[in-house]
Amino acid sequence: MGDPTRPPPVTGYPACPPNGYPPPPAGTAYPYPQPSSAYPYPQPGNYYINNTDVYMNPRRIFLRRVLLVLVACFVIAMVVGMVLWVIFRPKVPEVRVDSLSVSDFNLSSNFLSANWDLKFTVRNPTKRFSLYYDDIYASVYYGHSMLLAWTSVAPFSQDSYSETPSKATFSAASTFVDNWVVEGINKSNPNVEFDVLMLARVRFKAGSWRARGRYLRAYCRDLNVRLGNHTAHSLSSGNLVGGPKQCQVRLS
Known part of the structure; x- marks a missing residue:
C-alpha cells in the first residue's frame, strides 16, 4: 500500500529534455555552420560602367571610307596587272x-x-x-x-x-x-x-x-x-x- 503522506504525481507538463539542457526558445533553430576560413573566396573587383557616348566626326568617317576605297582600288589594279603580265608576258625579241x-x-x-x-x-x-x-x-x-x-x-x-x-x-x-x-x-x-x-x-x-x-x-x-x-x-x-x-x- 502506498504512503498516504506522499503527494500524488503531477500530470500535463512536458518531459524533461534527455540531455539535461533547456530547450531553445520557440520560433528559433540552430544556425548553419560557418564555412571554413582556411581558403576564403577572393573578393570580386569593382565593375565600372562607362556611360560616355563616343562622338564620331562625320567628315572623318567619310574621309576614312574614301581612303579605304582608294587603297582597295590600288590593290585590285596591282593584282590585275600582275595577272595580265603573267598571262601575256612578252618574250625577248x-x-x-x-x-x-x-x-x-x-x-x-x-x-x-x-x-x-x-x-x-x-x-x-x-x-x-x-x-x-x-x-x-x-x-x-x-x-x-x-x-x-x-x-x-x-x-x-x-x-x-x-x-x-x-x-x-x-x-x-x-x-x-x-x-x-x-x-x-x-x-x-x-x-x-x-x-x-x-x-x-x-x-x-x-x-x-x-x-x-x-x-x-x-x-x-x-x-x-x-x-x-x-x-x-x-x-x-x-x-x-x-x-x-x-x-x-x-x-x-
Missing part, C-alpha cells in the same frame, strides 16, 4: 646580223677611216603582242671597248610572229684609236673582228592593253670581216665571214 660589209678601210698611224654597212633582222617571237621600236642607236666597236663609229636607225613596228629587216650605215673619218687597236688590226691582217651594239626603246601592245616601255640591248660580237691586205697607203674592203650571226639580246 631576237636580233640577227645578216651581213656586214666594210669599204674604204684605211689605218694610218693612229687614225682610222672606214665605212660599215650593216644589215640585220629583228624577230618578234610573241603571240599576243605587237612591238614598237624607237630611239634606236647602233655602234661599231673594236676589241669590245674601242668605239669606232655610231649612228641612229629608223623606227619600225612589228606584228606578232613577224620578222623585220633593217640596216645601219656607219662612217669613221680619221678617228683616233689607241696603239693596242693598231697593233691588233695589223696582227690579225687580213681578218678584222668588229662588235656591234644596238640600243632601242620597245613598247609592247596587245589590243587596247599596253605594257610599259622597255629598253632593248642587242650585242653582236666577234663579227669577222675579211678585209684583205690593208696598208697605210691603200684602201681595202671586205664582207662578213661565216654567214648570219645571232646577237645577245636583253630587256631592262
Whole structure:
C-alpha cells in the first residue's frame, strides 16, 4: 500500500529534455555552420560602367571610307596587272646580223677611216603582242671597248610572229684609236673582228592593253670581216665571214 503522506504525481507538463539542457526558445533553430576560413573566396573587383557616348566626326568617317576605297582600288589594279603580265608576258625579241660589209678601210698611224654597212633582222617571237621600236642607236666597236663609229636607225613596228629587216650605215673619218687597236688590226691582217651594239626603246601592245616601255640591248660580237691586205697607203674592203650571226639580246 502506498504512503498516504506522499503527494500524488503531477500530470500535463512536458518531459524533461534527455540531455539535461533547456530547450531553445520557440520560433528559433540552430544556425548553419560557418564555412571554413582556411581558403576564403577572393573578393570580386569593382565593375565600372562607362556611360560616355563616343562622338564620331562625320567628315572623318567619310574621309576614312574614301581612303579605304582608294587603297582597295590600288590593290585590285596591282593584282590585275600582275595577272595580265603573267598571262601575256612578252618574250625577248631576237636580233640577227645578216651581213656586214666594210669599204674604204684605211689605218694610218693612229687614225682610222672606214665605212660599215650593216644589215640585220629583228624577230618578234610573241603571240599576243605587237612591238614598237624607237630611239634606236647602233655602234661599231673594236676589241669590245674601242668605239669606232655610231649612228641612229629608223623606227619600225612589228606584228606578232613577224620578222623585220633593217640596216645601219656607219662612217669613221680619221678617228683616233689607241696603239693596242693598231697593233691588233695589223696582227690579225687580213681578218678584222668588229662588235656591234644596238640600243632601242620597245613598247609592247596587245589590243587596247599596253605594257610599259622597255629598253632593248642587242650585242653582236666577234663579227669577222675579211678585209684583205690593208696598208697605210691603200684602201681595202671586205664582207662578213661565216654567214648570219645571232646577237645577245636583253630587256631592262
